[in-house]
Amino acid sequence: TLHPVILAGGSGTRMWPLSREAHPKQFLPLMGEHSLFQDTVLRLDGLEEVAAPLILCNEEHRFLVAEHMRQLEKNALAITLEPVGRNTAPALTLAAMMLLDNESTFSDGDPVMLVLPSDHVVRDIETFQKLVRHGIELAQGNTIITFGILPDSPRTGYGYIRMGNRITSDGGSNFFQVAEFVEKPDRDAAKKMIKSEAYLWNSGMFMMRASVWMRELRRLRPDIVDACSNAHAALSRDGEFYRPGATEFAACPSESIDYAVMEHMSEGSPQGNGAKCIVLPMEIGWTDLGAWSSLWEEREQDAGGNVIQGDVYAHSMSNSLIISQRRLVAAVGLEDIILIETADAVLAAHRDRVQDVKELVEQLKSQG
Template sequence: MKEKKIVPVILAGGKGTRLWPLSRAAAPKQFIKLIGDRTLFQNTLERVSDPSMFEAPIIVTNDEFRFLVCEQAREIGIELAAVVLEPTARNTAAAIAAVTAVATPLFGQGVVLQVLPSDHTINADDTYFDAVRVAHDAALSGILVTFGIAPKEPATGYGYIEVGEPLNSKVFHIRRFLEKPSHDKAVEMIDAGGFYWNSGIFMFPLKELRTELEEHSHDVLEAADNAVAKSCRDLDFIRLDADEFAKSPNISIDYALMEKTSNAVVVPTSFAWSDLGSWDAVWKNGQGDTDGNVATGNATLVETRNSLVVSSGPHVAVCGMADVAVIATEDAIYVGDLNSSQDVGKIVAKLSATAATSKLTQNHPTCYRPWGGYTSILNGDRFQVKRIFVIPGKKLSLQKHHHRSEHWVVVRGTAEVTIGDKIQMLQENESVYIPLGEVHRLANPGKITLELIEVQTGSYLGEDDIIRISDDFGRS
């Protein structure tokens, strides 16, 4: 029956930089291919893709990532029920509360929501889906459910849950939540037994969730409800009202509800799980060679062991090292002790505090747009070189620039170019000149991705020198 299906809620608005320099504020880890050929967000979508078990998912993200969400879902053929845009970050309680108001008219109050972070890696095997079914059955009886992961080591980067009395053989009352412990405390808890990593994954009956929020976090629910009531539709997105949403306390669902309610249980389970919160976690979850090294991208290792080497830019050669992380992108390289990779945040904080380096923590050389994206190749005095890629069937806005002219050279695919009142087709190795101030547009009418090299020249080359006249994505 339709009401028995689970409604997935995927939280995809985070801007974490703990995996810098690969993950940055404008290109966080959930949208990056860290392990395998798909992003963490796409892997999360795939875990909820069985139509016999799940409804189409609701995504919560922000304005900056909205087109990334839709494009990555499109790439793997997943349809979305709704994409909710947070106008400002208010942690997980407000996001989940807003979803309850969005989901009610879509699915009714009798459904169960599975809340999933988009940046975790999970081995979705039989153990995982058995835990999902157990949690679903418990939630159908009106109980709020969280998942506890059997600890594999005395990790200090996770919160813990201590289980209480059993509700049945697979579900337990929650005795208490514990913050991230010291190493000695983590060892003590694991030796004692009955403690599980707090996964941040939940199964909530929608009606009871709203009742519990009303009782324990009324201000969160009220702000979220008002933000949804005053929201507006923008293409396929639901934009929450900024003023109303900002009234919500900035608080997690754990603090706002789970630590207060008496109507919550935990499902202990042992499926492979990691929040990939540090480079050593990526190393532990990667496929290592006989020397314990995990290497991806352009990398060569000699007499090196137990190390992580990742390059999306230059070729990295590592010799005679052990227990190190070497992460290279087009514009930055991080080298550090693999066992101290939780301290990457200190590097990011120092870079952010200096004007000359703060951009390295915000923007990646490759920027994604609803039509494709671009990579900055070279910047100089009064000139800039970019690689532009356009998805088949997409087109950029009709626009002009006050301060620059552009030269386009097609290197792959077919380009439809509008300049003034003329439209022309360009094939590979053909080029065109866009004079300063001329109205123009680029489109890909073909079946393969269009790639071109753009050379900009002028007195000012900032992205804000774009005057959009019309746009398919509501940006004009």
């Protein structure tokens, strides 16, 4: 049985002011009827032999997750609540420990995990599922599967995977050995990688056996394993909610899956000799809804290239996104602008500067 592990503990600051600490972007219906988190759960519908998802999120968002699952009339295998955010490596480690725990009933041994971020749009669900089915076969051994996206620009917020030897499967589809994994490069490095045409973006989805993740992490980051095992030893249950030991988990270093493990999967890395790592290229209409500009790109635009939601009166506007929640917003002559109106805050930004919203929000926070 395949075990989906859904990571839903991010803060989504670049989507402020709609995305808030109390209500981060994965719980917003940014693309339509369902929240991004719900879309992640629904994307699994139709896959055979899939367990209910193990969801990891922040303690603060437990009722959001429970309510969003209830709306879908679906159950979680468990909703694991992190007392503080320690990024994705500790979250995945808790998930693997829960699945491997003989005394629990979460799984029957050492299942393949399908690790899913909850901030993506996937247009072609059929192809996504086809690749997941393919991945299950490949993940049976000591192998980590990554899913690669054909890149179109030198984004610095993504991981980059250099394709190594080509492997052709029985079914005739192609995948590659991972020759190099570079997480969040600087602008120049990203440009070079795009130009070389040898790299794919890392989609952030992974597949591997729970024991494979644990073995790699123990090799590369024993400190994270130790902290998580203490936290897991103190796991307590409250209905569908599970809480790791709070002080134990807080003592864990904060690190992402990509930095903790994936970057060391490069061929010839001094940390090598671990699991085999392969990349399945996927063309599934994938987008990481990281910042407002990606929402503008993803949503249907009018003839002037505008995306408008709510009570908005706009004139002579082009290539802009305006969302109004509470008030009438009137605009004239705007070009390449992002304008987000909410009850207590308004964001106005140039479309090219939306990455800076994160710093902006951090400054606002530090000023109280």
